[in-house]
Amino acid sequence: MNKIFQFILIITISLVFSGCNNFKPKKSKEDLKIAFNIESTNSEKYSKYAQAAVKEGFDTIAQLFEAVSKSESIHAANHGKTLEKFGIDAGSAEVASFEVKSTAENLKAAIKGETYDMQTSYPVYIRDAEQEKIPEIARSFTWAWNGEKKHFIYLRKAQESLIKGNQTNLPYLWLVCPTCGNTYCISDVKALCDFCLTKQENFLGYRKTAE
Numbered sequence: 740m741n742k743i744f745q746f747i748l749i750i751t752i753s754l755v756f757s758g759c760n761n762f763k764p765k766k767s768k769e770d771l772k773i774a775f776n777i778e779s780t781n782s783e784k785y786s787k788y789a790q791a792a793v794k795e796g797f798d799t800i801a802q803l804f805e806a807v808s809k810s811e812s813i814h815a816a817n818h819g820k821t822l823e824k825f826g827i828d829a830g831s832a833e834v835a836s837f838e839v840k841s842t843a844e845n846l847k848a849a850i851k852g853e854t855y856d857m858q859t860s861y862p863v864y865i866r867d868a869e870q871e872k873i874p875e876i877a878r879s880f881t882w883a884w885n886g887e888k889k890h891f892i893y894l895r896k897a898q899e900s901l902i903k904g905n906q907t908n909l910p911y912l913w914l915v916c917p918t919c920g921n922t923y924c925i926s927d928v929k930a931l932c933d934f935c936l937t938k939q940e941n942f943l944g945y946r947k948t949a950e
């Protein structure tokens with residue numbers, strides 16, 4: 740009986756270890772950790788940029804920074820959850836140091852960061868995840884990548900408005916999809932999130948209109 744038990748135990752342990760060895764999303768795993776830290780840093784940074792914008796009296800730009808900060812935190816959470824699905828404890832993010840300057844300078848820095856993520860980081864991460872055939876990781880990266888493209892457009896508009904001095908005309912209300920972090924200006928919000936199909940009524944910032 741003991742020998743049978745030992746045999747079963749050895750087989751079980753062998754299967755567990757062989758399963759672990761077969762899972763080798765090495766590059767994607769590293770990419771996810773980096774992206775998790777970058778998104779967490781960006782979320783904190785934009786939150787501080789929002790506070791700086793309030794101090795300068797740029798309320799519309801502060802609202803945009805707040806929405807983008809929330810969006811980045813959802814990207815970070817998705818990357819963290821994806822790491823955990825593969826048995827890797829994301830732990831606390833390593834938030835990099837950053838400077839908070841004037842809103843004009845903060846917008847410039849934000850646009851530079853979004854450009855890099857949009858053109859360089861995420862295309863590489865998505866390629867790695869596709870090469871390693873991990874669709875779940877590719878999806879987390881793709882949601883963030885598509886989100887960064889929208890952030891870039893919104894931040895550029897804010898920068899142009901600030902230069903012209905008509906920032907008060909910028910949108911004040913923003914909605915953020917809680918599933919994928921997609922960010923919507925109130926004027927172009929959709930019934931369903933165009934990245935993940937979450938219903939608009941679940942978006943963060945959603946307000947039911949009086950019937």
Ligand SMILES: [Fe+2]
Pocket residue numbers: 781807811853886887890
């Ligand atoms: Fe972004």
Ligand SMILES: [Fe+2]
Pocket residue numbers: 916917918919920921932933934935936937
């Ligand atoms: Fe979404």
